[in-house]
Amino acid sequence: MDELLTGLLERTRRRGASEADAYLVDERHSSVRVRLGEVETVTHARGQRLALRVFAGKASASASTSDLSRDSVERLIDEAVALARLTAPDPVAGLPEPGECAGTIPDLGLKDPVGHALTPEEKIALARQAEAAALDADPRITNSEGAEFFERQARYAYATSHGFLGAYETSSFSLTVSPVASSNGERQGDSWYTLARRRERLDPPEQVGRIAAQRALRRLGARKVKTAEVPVVFDPETAASLIRGLAGAAAGPALYRGTSFLLNRLGTPIAAPGVTLVDDGTLPGALGSRPFDGEGLPVRKTALVAGGRLDSYLLDTYSGRKLGLPSTHHALRDGAGVGVATTNLYLAPGAASPEELIGSVKSGLYVTELIGFGVNMVTGDYSRGAVGLWIENGELAYPVEEVTVAGNLLTMFQAVDGIGNDLVMRDRTSAPTVRVARMVVAGE
Amino acid sequence: MTPGSVTREIERPERFFENRFGLTSSLLERLLGSALAGRVEDADLFLEYRVNEELVLEEGAVKKASRHVSQGAGVRAQSGERTGYAHTDEVSLPSLEEAARQARAIAERAATSAIVPVKPDRRPHDLYSLAVPPVAADLSKKTALLERIDKAARAADPRVRQVIAAVSSEDQIILIATASGWTVGDVRPLTRLSITVVAEEQGRREVGTYGGGGRVPLDFFLEEERWKRFTAVATNQALLKLRAVDAPAGTLTVVLGPGWPGILLHEAVGHGLEGDFNRKKVSAFSGRMGERVASALVTVVDDGTLPNRRGSLNVDDEGTATGRNVLIEHGVLRGYMQDRLNARLMGMAPTGNGRRESFAYPPMPRMTNTFMLAGQDDPEEIIRSVPYGLYAVAFGGGQVDITNGKFVFSASEAYLIEDGKLTAPVKGATLIGNGPDVLTRVSRVGHDLKLDEGVGTCGKDGQSVPVGVGLPTIRVDGITVGGTQV
Known part of the structure; x- marks a missing residue:
């Protein structure tokens, strides 16, 4: 994929851009949502986006596409260059100086190497446990807008026409519970969540559900x-x-x-x-x-x-x-x-x-x-x-x-x-x- | 090919997706049929191709221009209350088959039943066919428009320090195919002009914002010199706020001006009448159908069939033709807004309110254009009827807590009413009320119903969709104003 970026920048320069940078994100995410113990929605997704910024002298423009086919990428270059010819020059426009860019790319541990290996049943079980903890917390928790487990993995790559190329991968996981409390005809909803880059660092589902219930209950009256x-x-x-x-x-x-x-x-x-x-x-x-x-x-x-x-x-x-x-x-x-x-x-x-x-x-x-x-x-x-x-x-x-x-x-x-x-x-x-x-x- | 030319080759969505991706109607039907038949109750495929373009002027010049192309497909399978949804931005048969397999997996353990045929009984509307859609309009015409706005605002008053003006345009082409064998498409143009003016006097800075648009050609902004009026409103708002006094704090009589203040309806009752919240019984309006929830002066409708409006749709994102749906009639709760899933589960008919931000999301019940019908009163007389209160004409955003019905909306231009007369402009303040209660306090409704200029975007569950609102001048006897003057 990184050759895609450097090749793109080279072709952009050949078409008249003085400088350019390009950014590519490739992601997958999935979610499961349960409500009152039953599975409600399961989603799977995969997506990518390629973004190009060009400078024609001191004028600039941006274009992006989710279609990485060769024709589409060529069109992206044409459109960005054409747009840049239309914008007004700006004396301070341009990339940072090459020497300012990161020399080494530190590994900040943003990707979870093992956390995404859950089966759909295991994800459903996590959401169910969290929601059940909320529903069981108090008899006044009478309804629920559900509980959702969400995970996402992404890879980001960035390159400039003056030679920077860097990439990194990330993971994220979340679990959210939204119970509804009621008493004497009054209804109050609230929610609580946990969010982390490594699945093992999420708060336990029971804790998330219990706190969500407490938050809804304390609003009654x-x-x-x-x-x-x-x-x-x-x-x-x-x-x-x-x-x-x-x-x-x-x-x-x-x-x-x-x-x-x-x-x-x-x-x-x-x-x-x-x-x-x-x-x-x-x-x-x-x-x-x-x-x-x-x-x-x-x-x-x-x-x-x-x-x-x-x-x-x-x-x-x-x-x-x-x-x-x-x-x-x-x-x-x-x-x-x-x-x-x-x-x-x-x-x-x-x-x-x-x-x-x-x-x-x-x-x-x-x-x-x-x-x-x-x-x-x-x-x-x-x-x-x-x-x-x-x-x-x-x-x-x-x-x-x-x-x-x-x-x-x-x-x-x-x-x-x-x-x-x-x-x-x-x-x-x-x-x-x-x-x-x-x-x-x-x-x- | 130059920017903008891509939409010109489009005649019909069916043809577009066939030519571009080789996806014929029979292929789509077979995909849904073989992948899902006999296993789920409802299934559909949503194909989307979208172009977005934005030009931004700041500091007197158009320095930012961007153009984005998005395409993809979402496959949905439903069984009972379960929804499986998979989407991909790779529009090819193998990707769609994989998405269909993932969407189906959720339904496989549910009781199998035949697909319920859901052929729509209404034909799609034709509300916004444009000879030249706004994304295809000449770019130099757009930059010239922004430059004229900048000059007009700066010429209006020497206190104007900054003008930020943007014109954004979109073209969305969709095709919906269902497992029961029918397809429907739509081509949806959309454009919006946004103007922000910053004024400064003796070290005090203030901002005014205004704009408009719709499913209209670029020339809409030039007709009737709309751009000039939008610029003048934004400029005057900034200048006026330079001498605004602190807003009062506490419960006051509030008169809302016509048009965009209809955001009150969107927040106070609109969201609470969306089918999903009522099926789940988590709305403050759950189980209140047929009950009085507003004064007898109040009739509220949601109407997706108004030509060229920002919130209008020929068909919703499930292929159901939009309608004019009465939500509140003479104060009595009459209807919910439904998508197919919630309509089916509640034993009701879909209302054409199933919407989604893009192929990346499953649809849910959403508003289109939501407004209150005109009444009998003279707007000026309504203001004269108030001994002390607030007259609010421009608002920023709003938000609602569906479950307890509490909603807010934030006034950005408002005046004190003292002895029936408008006196000082006041600083922005948030107004807070209770949805099931606030419309019972409406004591006057003007004859001046106006729809907003076409700037609204509604967010729900992480999905944004364009919407409209509208209101005649109304008087509300008691709403809490979040000012600082005790």
């Missing part, structure tokens, strides 16, 4: 609360969404377009001194790791925020040049071209236990779920639907729903006055429990 400005404690899942928002504003394309609330903030304090935000693409076996970025540059560990100060943006070569900065090796390649993405992003843990953080609140909200899209990345203004538990005198008192939490991401991060010691790298973005001193909770 939920009510609205009165509108108030109070301390808000975000659980690790919802705290992770806050740092995702901050990272989104640190992305190069948003900065050079002027659509980020972190514009002109590099090197300045943007958060409380306890806030340290790290992106580390080098962690062995981790979900967000990769040996090189979408332009062939070696991934590394970057502190985005250190002690509350914005220390780094997230840049690819192009957005870096636009801002007069070097790439931070965060390019993400997809069919549409090159963007920017985090790898393994986490908020460094603090000293307090989550119980201490909740215990420190006299009257406030513990948030366990956020819904909607109410984040304005230009201003940082923040307003989202929330689900959680009301904190009264330091104790979780009763479930809350149909409320919003609102503020501004910058002022929220400046108002962080407690960070938990409970960081677990469950996903590509992870955080411990976080306490924000004051936010507006809107309800009745």
Whole structure:
């Protein structure tokens, strides 16, 4: 397959491109879904995509196809070259310097050599065990949206016209359970999951099912609360969404377009001194790791925020040049071209236990779920639907729903006055429990 | 061959897949027949070829252009509540046979029964035949359009700092073949113009967004100077927000403007009335058919048959012709949206709502164009009737928790109403409500029904599909507004 890339780039150059890069992903995935113990859906899939980016002088364009036949690949070259002739030249367009590319490709252990060998019956059994654990957890778990086991294996190859060629393989597995609890005519659903690059590192199915059931059960009896400005404690899942928002504003394309609330903030304090935000693409076996970025540059560990100060943006070569900065090796390649993405992003843990953080609140909200899209990345203004538990005198008192939490991401991060010691790298973005001193909770 | 020429050779989907991949109707029928007959209750094959193209302007120039070709096939076998689904992007007989074998494996242990013939009783519509589909339109015409938008926005006001404009176009060719021996195809053009304007004044920056489109030719944007109107709306929204005050927090009377605010219906009732959630009894609307779920002023329909609309389809992704389905009639719950599987299991008829993002996914019940019918009230009088509240005219996205019915949608342009008059613009805020309850609070319905401009995309279970919404001006007596002003 790698000859396909180098041959493609050679032919692209012959057709008038000054530089080009190409990316090929080849993947298989399958899933089984059971509901109330019965098999509901089984899927198998195989797919591939070849993406080409060409530079004609300082103008560029991208094209991709899932058809790797010779005719189709020739057409891909023609279309990309024709598109590039149409776009406006851009003085900073182009590949990174050859010397910046990864010299060696580290083996980060992203592929599971044995985990994919499950029979369909074994996958069904895993999903069944997880769902059964949820259904058996409590008589109030009366229904289910099912449990799903998913696995994927992929191979990524990337090559540039100036000689870089690299490839790596990945595996991922997940198990998700979505039970429904009901009591006195009220219905509440929730879900829980486990996700890993090696199947042996998935949480046991019984544990996933039990936690999913607990999450649905603790929502029963939920009510609205009165509108108030109070301390808000975000659980690790919802705290992770806050740092995702901050990272989104640190992305190069948003900065050079002027659509980020972190514009002109590099090197300045943007958060409380306890806030340290790290992106580390080098962690062995981790979900967000990769040996090189979408332009062939070696991934590394970057502190985005250190002690509350914005220390780094997230840049690819192009957005870096636009801002007069070097790439931070965060390019993400997809069919549409090159963007920017985090790898393994986490908020460094603090000293307090989550119980201490909740215990420190006299009257406030513990948030366990956020819904909607109410984040304005230009201003940082923040307003989202929330689900959680009301904190009264330091104790979780009763479930809350149909409320919003609102503020501004910058002022929220400046108002962080407690960070938990409970960081677990469950996903590509992870955080411990976080306490924000004051936010507006809107309800009745 | 130049970009764009590929769709011109297409006459009929049947011919297209036969010429390109050698897959004749009889071959497909034999594949489904021999692979699946006698073992499953329903089976189908979905062939897809799609071209996507996007041009993006930023900083005054079109610097990004991309074009993508996707093709593949999905084979589905069903037995009882079980679905086996396999897909491949290699469109060849051996790959399809392998996919059919994998899809069948799931059904083999179920009780065998004959395939139920599901020949559709309605003929496909003809809602969007275009002489020149948008992917085939001249590229220089597209770049010229984007450049005019950039100039118009910058000329409108010196506070405009950045304009990002994109025109994306798609052509999807599909062919559906079922084990009971019929095939149906569709060719679906789609285009969308998106405009983002950033304005700055004294260090404060704000953003305005607007756009539109549909299953229409590129010239749609030039007709009636639509591009100019879209640009003006986005620009004015950004400028207006520069002086927006904090939004109020708490439960308020809210007046929703016509058009895109119909996202309320999509989130509050639409998803909860999709057949799959109701068959599984996990929707807040489960078992409530025939009950009152809205004020008597409220009638809501889902209509996939509107010509050239973004959410419209000649046939759904299972080959069922789309329809106009009444969901709520004068406040009473009347209907669900169904695909074939859920209709069969619930003893109902398919409604033409079986949709999928692509060949890579099995279909499920989805909305098309969902809107509330017009009422009698004068929209201005509706605003005058409110002593204190919020008037919201533009929204970003929304989301719903199907099981407990709680939904949100986020206002991006809104004003305070004080003593029946619009006063200050307010900052964006999320509105949150309860689906089975919110429409019972509708006390006024305007005579100004408008459908949205054609920008909506709905996500469910990881699959995105284009949809439309619509609404007349309505007054809702009590919905929680997630502002910061206590």
